[in-house]
Amino acid sequence: MTGWTAQQLAAFKTADDFHVSPYYTDGKTYGTPTWIWSVVVADQLYIRAWNGQRSRWYQAAIRQQAGKISLAGQDYQVQFAAAADDAALNQQIDAAYQAKYQGSPYLPPMLAAGPVSATVRVTPVQDK
Numbered sequence: 001m002t003g004w005t006a007q008q009l010a011a012f013k014t015a016d017d018f019h020v021s022p023y024y025t026d027g028k029t030y031g032t033p034t035w036i037w038s039v040v041v042a043d044q045l046y047i048r049a050w051n052g053q054r055s056r057w058y059q060a061a062i063r064q065q066a067g068k069i070s071l072a073g074q075d076y077q078v079q080f081a082a083a084a085d086d087a088a089l090n091q092q093i094d095a096a097y098q099a100k101y102q103g104s105p106y107l108p109p110m111l112a113a114g115p116v117s118a119t120v121r122v123t124p125v126q127d128k
Contacts, residue, residue: 004045004124013100014038020047020122022060022067022080030068031060037110039096039123044092046083050106051086052114061120068094068109069122076124083119090116 004012020031034057038047049055061067061080069076083089092116094111101107 004028007071009040009043009045012038015071015072017071019070020061020067021069022057024060027064027066031057033070037097037101039093039100040117041089041092041096046096047120048097048110049099050109050115050119051119052070052092052094052118054114055109055118058118060115066125079123079125081123083121090119090124093119095099097098 015038017035018022018038019035021030021033023029024031036047036050036057038045040046049058051058062082065081066077066079069078083093094116097107097110101110
């Protein structure tokens, strides 16, 4: 697998059951699943930490760079990477959050500098 399939991305665009579990420092044990919001932009899956870079799951995801997620009723082994600090990309991710979560009182904080600075790209672990 080289990335998410079209079917997975279609399911991810509307799913609201994303749970992230980066590995603990042992690199084997998954952390406690944390429910968060997710969006799809340009065939990539992105998540943001509500508490910005102080978030425990964000720190573990960036440090360990791997773990698992549950989304659209499935579990996936994944890799985590900080999203590029790219204004155009951040605008696209903001727009995706606005479209998917419009009307939520939690939306404005997710578009603030703290969460934006803690944007993570989630990719499936490559088959060997």
